Amino acid sequence: MKYMPMxxxxxxxxxxxxxxxxxxxxVDHVSFxxxxxxxxxxxxxxxxxxxxxxxxxLRLLPSPPATIxxxxxxxxxxxxxxxxxxDMRQIRGDKISMIFQEPLTSLNPVFKVGSQIAEVLxxxxxxxxxxxxxxxxxxxxxxxxxxxxxxxxxxxxxxxxGMRQRVMxxxxxxxKPQLLIADExxxxxxxxVQAQILALLLELKQQHDMAxxxxxxxxxxxxxxxxxVAVMYAGRIVEYTDVETLFEQPRNPYTLGLxxxxxxxxxxxxxxxxxMIPSIFELPKGCKFCTRxxxxxxxxxxxxxxxxxxxxxxxxxxxxRCWLYQDDSxxx
Numbered sequence: 001m002k003y004m005p006m007x008x009x010x011x012x013x014x015x016x017x018x019x020x021x022x023x024x025x026x027v028d029h030v031s032f033x034x035x036x037x038x039x040x041x042x043x044x045x046x047x048x049x050x051x052x053x054x055x056x057x058l059r060l061l062p063s064p065p066a067t068i069x070x071x072x073x074x075x076x077x078x079x080x081x082x083x084x085x086x087d088m089r090q091i092r093g094d095k096i097s098m099i100f101q102e103p104l105t106s107l108n109p110v111f112k113v114g115s116q117i118a119e120v121l122x123x124x125x126x127x128x129x130x131x132x133x134x135x136x137x138x139x140x141x142x143x144x145x146x147x148x149x150x151x152x153x154x155x156x157x158x159x160x161x162g163m164r165q166r167v168m169x170x171x172x173x174x175x176k177p178q179l180l181i182a183d184e185x186x187x188x189x190x191x192x193v194q195a196q197i198l199a200l201l202l203e204l205k206q207q208h209d210m211a212x213x214x215x216x217x218x219x220x221x222x223x224x225x226x227x228x229v230a231v232m233y234a235g236r237i238v239e240y241t242d243v244e245t246l247f248e249q250p251r252n253p254y255t256l257g258l259x260x261x262x263x264x265x266x267x268x269x270x271x272x273x274x275x276m277i278p279s280i281f282e283l284p285k286g287c288k289f290c291t292r293x294x295x296x297x298x299x300x301x302x303x304x305x306x307x308x309x310x311x312x313x314x315x316x317x318x319x320x321r322c323w324l325y326q327d328d329s330x331x332x
Contacts, residue, residue, distance in 0.1 A: 005077060006033040007211050008057075008179055013071035015056045017280070018064055024280040026052045028235040029071070031307075034228075036178070039205070039212040041226035041243070043219065043258070047277050049235040050215045051101070054181050057213075058098060059088055075179070094124040097172035098181040102188070103164035107156040113167045114140075114152030120174045139170040144200060162193035166200070173204055180205065181213045186221065198225060219262055223247060231255050234277060234288035237307060240319040251310065251320045253293045287323065299323050 015027035027049050034040045042050045055061045057073055059080065073080040075096065080088065092098075100106040108116060117139060118132035125132075133152065140148035143166040156164055165185065172180055182201060186194035202225055205212050214226060222229055222243065229246045231239040231254065239252040250256050257273035275292040284290050290300040300323055310325050311318040 006074075007036045007076065008034040008213070009072070009074040010053075010057065011072040011074065013053070013056060013073065014069045015052060015061065016067050016069045018067065021281050024283075025069075026066075026235050026280060027056055030232075030235070030237055031071075032230050032237065032240060034179070034211050034213060036211055037209055038228060039214055039226045040228045040230060041214045041216060041222040042230050042232060043216060043222055044232035045217060045258075045273075045277055048232045050232055051183055052235075053232070054098065054183055054213065054215055057181070058092055058096060059085075060092075090124070093120050093177075094175045095177055096179045096181065097175070097177040099165075099168050099172050099183060099185050101184045103161070103168045104156060106168060107164060109156055112153050112155055113159070117167070117171045117174055120171055124175045135174070136170070139174055140167070142173075142204070143167075143170045144196075145170075161189055162197065165189065165193075165197055169197075169200065169204065173208060173210075176208055177210060179211045179213065181215070183215045184217070185214075186216075186218070201225075219258055231258070234283055235280065236288060236321065237319070238289065238321045240307070240317075241311075242316055245311075245316055245318055249318070251318070251325060252289075252322050253295050253324075254289045257292075287321075295324065297323070 010030060010032050013027055013030045014025060016023055017026050030053060032040065042053060044050055056068055057080070068081060075091070080091070107113065114133055114136050117136035118129060121127055121132040121135055122129060137148045137152055140151055145151050145163055145166050159167065185201060186197050189197060198221060201212070216222060226243045229241065229243050230237050231252065233254050239246065239250070239255045246255065250259055260271040261273060263270060273292055278284070278291065284301060286302045286304050287296070287300045288304070290296040293300065305321050305323045305326060307319050307321040308325065309317050310320050
């Protein structure tokens, strides 16, 4: 069988922050891959490194204080970390687009939304403003905004949260990117609008044959939309497999904690994970989850486990970072 190269391969990515408190790893030797037309969900609590990973891929982190200290980011086989900034700017918004977490702050408040969408097309497709505005109008129609010819002339503050998010989606898909990164795309929206935005994203992904990197803390969204899942904690991937395996056979205690904290029919009381993610400057010496884990033993606090594949040979891969699944563990 012919090998099909991955669209995106993140290999041992290491991003550091250098602040007054000291230096710390916010993306700690993270590796994953994403094939064309697939959806990979990066999952975890706030502060676990999901957004920093996305910003590292697009090289959007300000330096200083952030530096990418190592690793590779291969997009169509080309290492994005080797590109000069002008070349990287040509990829952003064209081949790779991102929907940011808060549309009100991501959209420029002093420009009409039509002009902001048109600008993306003018920069990357080298077309006239008139043609760009016509395409922008069609894009607003495609993302479900009524009376798009009138909404072109609205400013961001004149739109609801759901409509602003639709504008962000229209801007992101304007150049028909191969990869769309969506950072918590349903945050701060009411439940009905969340469902609409998620359905729209998945419909557009299929229409445009895009790969989707979905950043979320909501495992319900993951179950509905992802093909593969990488669970992050304290800047590290702690479990990585396909979505069916993750929900049927979760292995890392942190993943189990996330699943147990989900509301379910008949559940009288939620089971939250105790404690909070520690500061990146105060992480435990061993397993970074050991201070919150009910199954931790002595070794967990002394040495950090590697991310290993626990799936039987010839089956789907299932990577887990946990001492319970090492050959010399005390048992599961």
